[in-house]
Amino acid sequence: MNTILHYDPYSRLNQRLVDALGAGLAFLLAYQMRFEGRIPPASAQQMWLFLGAVMLGQVLVTSLLGNYRLVWRYFSLNDALLIARGYTLFSLLLLLVFIAVPDRLVLFRIPRSIIAIQSLLAMELALGARALRRLLHERWRIVASGDAPPEKAGRILLVGAGHAGTMVARELALRPGVEVAGFLDDDPKKRGAVIGGLPVLGPLSSLAAVVRERGCEEVVICIARASRDTLKRIWALAEPLPVRTRIVPTVEEILSGRRNIAAFRDVELSDLLHRSPVELRSGRAELVAAYRERRILVTGAGGSIGSELARQLFTLGPSELILLDKDENGLHETCLSLPSQPLAPDSGGPTVHPVVQDIRFPERLEAVFRRFRPEVVFHAAAHKHVHLMEVNPCEAILNNVVGTRNVVESSLSTRVARFVLISTDKAVKPTCIMGASKRLCEMLAQAAARSNGHGRYCAVRFGNVIGSRGSVVPIFRQQILAGQAVTLTHPDAERYLMTIPEAVTLLIEAGTLGERGEIFVLEMGQPIRIRDLAVELIEHSGLRPGHDIPIRVTSLAGGEKLSEELVDSATETLRPTAHAHIGVIESAPFGMEIFRRRLESLEAAARRDSAGDVIRLLEEFDFGFHPTRPQPPTAAEERVLRQAASARGALARWLPLPGGSS
16 A cells, blocks of 8 residues: 655644754854854854754754644744743753852853844744744645735725734735725724734724725624624714624634625524513422423424423423424424433433324324323424415414314323423414414313313413514524625514523523413514514624615515414403513303314314315314415315316317317
8 A cells, every 4th residue: 555645844843853953053143142243263163063952952842842732824923922931841951950060160050141143033933933823824724725815805894903913903904905004993092003014094983084085995804793883873973984894703704705694603592582581480409309300391392492391491400301203303303402421321321212293193192101100391383484374274273273172181190290382472363373272271271171171271472572483583684694685574564572582581481380271472562563683793793784685575474463462452451470571361161062062063174184174174263364365265165166167177178168179
């Protein structure tokens, strides 16, 4: 087998050789400088006698300090301090030798001036060699990356002379064709200063004057975590000027044009709520007492809420955690995200059972309940996308309603102690199929609470969960990152918003509060306009709404409301609970027998795939369902249409029809 030897000019051996030659050259130059080029014979003899020892000693001290483990191409100020320490230590050793050697052994007493000069020269040569290596590496990296400056880079003005600004300036200095005019900074201590070879030209208010005076064509904001007010101020100053305004993610991305916008900077989702995040009323000890050593089942464990539930419940010390989902990929990711290796035996945490299962199949679901005997059930599995369920109403009923009924019945048969259903504010006066299906799920939980005397059943209504898969925030982020227009269905659409951790906090708390089929809601402040949310996300990205990123309004989708409600004021009453931020809804009772019969008819219509009958039957329930889109034909109307089409086809074979051939 052939072996290809790769020669590394910066190997540790070569580094030692460079330092040894530098120390030796510095030693020779020190004698030349000390005696101004006319070295006496005795001193010359001393110089040649100690030359090898100085070279070897310097390398040995540097090696003992571990400085040859430093990578030269990443040479930094901290590395320089470590190198200086080694050279200073070696000069002190030479000084000790000078002090220890008697005066009569003058040949072995190197003059102190020689020691000082040699130390400084050797240190400068060592630091210079490393700095040169880094400079060559940076130049080579720019060339090798293939990045080229814009066709006409012009002059760039940097806003912010702090740490980020100096890093940007240093990076730009390595790029050919890019010229930096200087900094703007409001810090009065930096006024008139020179940082990294670049002047601080004035405060931010002088932006227009500096741009005109220096001929700048681009302004780069180099302020880490710039506030929205600061960004708006910079944009207002730059708007009338013929300059491009950018914010710094990485300089390569901005100047090479690989992205036409700044890279998306992470935004704390809680900042978008316009309120303080809700905290648990119960202390950790109370929650541990409620869930510790319990067998807990989470359905929909591969989704956004289910996965966060699994993570938070895991830390409360249940004996077993049964994670159920029909999406194997999402379930796999949830298992991997748990604090320890949940699938490994003796991992120190609860035993985790991942179960790939569809809740629409009652026999298989019943087998899961009989096998694991859960004591607590959090039911998060559901289809949630309004627009998809509008065009798939039968699937919404079979998965959300029939699936929930299966989970409830399995919970009743195995005497589950606590059952918590996840619902939505779209269940209030629903205008969409998804909202209507979730209102039926709430009624199923209420019916279960009325029909048994041992389990605690409840439901929790959420507003929109920002950050969940398929929600508006991830969609807006993708559009902003791609430089596309942010799309809204209506400029006045508004929603109640909460974060995923808040939603799970409420669920876990509700699991301790629920007893007899209550519906809990979170005090979520005022609803937020979706357009305002889009504007905030664009601004947090360092961009200008309507300028860098347009906002485009489409139209309300089928089933979508302009605003949502948490409580149906006609049939429900909201009352406080022991938790200051959680309210409980008291709803009017409903006839159980009528409810069951209508549910059976609804399931039958969904199984025969009759969308028209599904919508008609949903309207018969007394929770105020009013669809906002044209209703599809009923099953009878569909049969008439099919018969008419068939008759037309048969007739066309015998009679010429308009537009056809005889």
